[in-house]
Amino acid sequence: MNWRAIHAIYRFEMARTARTLMQSILAPVISTSLYFVVFGAAIGSRITTMEGVDYGSFIVPGLIMLTLLMQSVMNASFGIYFPKFTGTIYELLSAPISFIEIVIGYVGAAATKSIILGLIILATSWLFVPVRIAHPVWMISFLVLTAVTFSLLGFIIGIWADGFEKLQIVPLLIITPLTFLGGAFYSVNVLPPFWQVVTFVNPIVYLISGFRWSFYEVADVSVGISIGMTLAFLVACIVVVWWIFKTGYRLKN
């Protein structure tokens, strides 16, 4: 293992993050605040509690997940797409490093950034509503696991994308809708039976459910299933990344 190379990639990516720190932090903080104003004040005046939890507090885990998923996918996909786009990827390909090191460097940096943002969202939420964390260790575990998994997904998207549009499409057209439909703002139980079934095909339901359980001990599905599905998704991403690197898909001619 070439640890120095991993460190170099990680530092490089974190420096990129640091350069755009203000906008990376400001945008999610502002949108989170807006969610509290809109959902908490407007809708919350009609729905006071959900599953016995104050509505404003209920949506906190969903909001954190929303940021976490979006940021993980966007950071990681952009991180690897950019060298492909500019051609500087030649250096990664000609360096004495294996693809494992490239993945650890890029995915590690993307996950780090989205975890930091997730924690900032958590802190912001605290300003608006009471937040209780029943199982902090599980909360952090879900946070890290989700960040890593979706950074891997982002990495895959960044390699697959051959234009900036494709980079945008997946987060906007897939991640956001799935998160909204995945119970970020409501309990799946409030849906009609048919839509409940449809919802359980959505992998993000399991992430949000498990994450929310670590806060309030209320869940749409059992925690075991949440953890199992999250791990399964992680493994699926690892398999795809492994295949990409084995074949040099969209990396080497």
Next chain:
Amino acid sequence: MQDIITVSGLSKTYATGFTALKNVNLGIRRGEIFALLGPNGAGKTTLIGIVCGTVNPSAGTVTVDGHDNVTDFRAARSLIGLVPQELTTDAFESVWATVSFSRGLFGKPKNPAYIEKILKDLSLWDKKDNKIMTLSGGMKRRVLIAKALSHEPKILFLDEPTAGVDVELRKDMWQVVRDLRAAGVTIILTTHYIEEAEDMADRIGVISKGEIILVEEKKELMRKLGQKRLTLQLQERLSSLPAGLFGASQLSLSNDGDELTYTYDTQAERTGITRLLASLNEAGIRFRDLSTKQSSLEEIFVGLVHQDRNGGAK
């Protein structure tokens, strides 16, 4: 001595179906400067890409200092520095950061003094904190060279390093290359400026349409394939070549009629010089002075590729 790079049976067919390399065999000697010459699209960049790991070969193997570049890629690649043909650089990073990054990527411990030396040698020191995107094309080229040298490679690939580069940089760069060679680094370069190959290279390989047509010591190549020109300065101007002179097809008269040039092949059994001089004497043409000149590598090269294109002898 064992070759430092051995390329065996290397072929490359791109996804488009285009075959860019056809069964290439090549050995690069330790410590030499090897110039790879060939027209655009000959396959130079593809060949370098396969050796360095940026392009997958379709068939064949490459060993670098005894290490297979696929099965033992870490050992193979850590010996190689690559300066790519295109100016592919980061934009927002500083010169210092990007060069240090390269060193880290190759697994070398930090060595600020060494990086300082490279940047100074390449006249980049006063730009070390500048963002790369603010640099001129020539400066970016220097940055790419600095990145390639940052990890102290034993082998350096320079893919058309002087294309579109100012005189200043060329001078600096060739000085760096000479210093590297003196330090035992093997250098493989491709260039369009044949004078540079002529100036710098120990050996020359010519590639055309994905095939290595020839590999030769530069001196040997010049001697073997060189045509020579005999130039006679005439005492009296001629308005045209008199009929019946010996070797008329190899003769040409300068525009103002005071110089006669005879082109001959040094390899030919008889150069025909004696007979030419006798023939001139008979025609009463006298000359003041004469000189001979070896043809340049460029002329040799153009001749070779032309021959190959016409399906002629290799």
